[in-house]
Amino acid sequence: MYSASDLRKGLRIELEGVPYLITEFQFNKPGKGQALYVCRLKNLLTGGTHARTFRAVDKIGEPRLETKKLRYSYQDATGYVFLDANYEHATMSAEALGDQRFFLTEDAEVEVLYFNGEPIDITLPTFVEKTIVETEPGARGNTATNVLKPAKIEGGYEIQVPLFINTGDVAVIDTRTGAYVQRKT
Numbered sequence: 672m673y674s675a676s677d678l679r680k681g682l683r684i685e686l687e688g689v690p691y692l693i694t695e696f697q698f699n700k701p702g703k704g705q706a707l708y709v710c711r712l713k714n715l716l717t718g719g720t721h722a723r724t725f726r727a728v729d730k731i732g733e734p735r736l737e738t739k740k741l742r743y744s745y746q747d748a749t750g751y752v753f754l755d756a757n758y759e760h761a762t763m764s765a766e767a768l769g770d771q772r773f774f775l776t777e778d779a780e781v782e783v784l785y786f787n788g789e790p791i792d793i794t795l796p797t798f799v800e801k802t803i804v805e806t807e808p809g810a811r812g813n814t815a816t817n818v819l820k821p822a823k824i825e826g827g828y829e830i831q832v833p834l835f836i837n838t839g840d841v842a843v844i845d846t847r848t849g850a851y852v853q854r855k856t
Contacts, residue, residue: 673733675708675725683715685732686723690715690786715784715791718769737785738794743775751775753783753790761790773828774799774846795846800855801825803840806832822851 673684680696695711708725725731741753741761750764751772761783765772767790774795775781782794806822819831824842832842832851841855 673731675706675727675729675731678708678710678725678731683734683736684712685734686712690734690736690791694720715786735787738782739785740780741783743777743779743781745777753781753793761785763790763793767791768793770828770849771795771846773824773826774801774844774849776800797846798843798852799846800841800843803832803836803838803842806836806838808837 673682678684678693678696680693682693684691684693691712692715693710694713697709699707699709701707706727708727709722710725711720711722713720739755739761741755744752744754744760746752750762751768753761753763763783768775771793776799779796779799781796783790784792784794801824803822804825807820818834820834820836821829822832822836822842823829824844828849830842830844830849830851836842836851836854843852843855844850845852
């Protein structure tokens with residue numbers, strides 16, 4: 672059990688049987704009265720967020736979370752399949768993965784977060800390399816500023832890339848933001 676004074680940004684807590692991640696944290700101590708801990712919480716099961724205020728005397732549950740290193744193997748009708756060294760598998764749906772599914776590459780090592788024995792989230796490598804499958808040619812002479820154009824990567828995800836990127840180029844993408852980082856040479 673956590674007390675309200677243990678709360679901080681990035682801490683995972685459990686309220687009413689649901690795991691949450693604290694995304695914002697603020698401590699308020701009015702002149703009179705008790706201290707208040709205002710938190711913005713992200714539901715780890717649904718992805719929704721809401722604000723909640725805790726008093727200094729509140730007790731908060733600690734979720735039973737476990738992480739395992741698994742490798743992405745393949746996609747089938749049931750979802751995306753990840754395997755460990757013993758060929759035990761975990762399957763996650765496209766809805767549970769969200770946009771992270773576009774950055775999965777074959778045999779990519781990911782950290783899978785489990786809550787009560789069920790996979791609920793993954794942590795991807797920070798950078799992945801993806802091939803640009805569709806983009807318009809850049810207009811010459813438009814290089815005075817950082818002009819960007821849309822491009823689609825393998826899987827259909829659309830990113831903004833500089834004008835010099837062409838179809839068939841390999842781009843390095845930051846999986847945390849989904850943004851272009853550099854061209855792979």
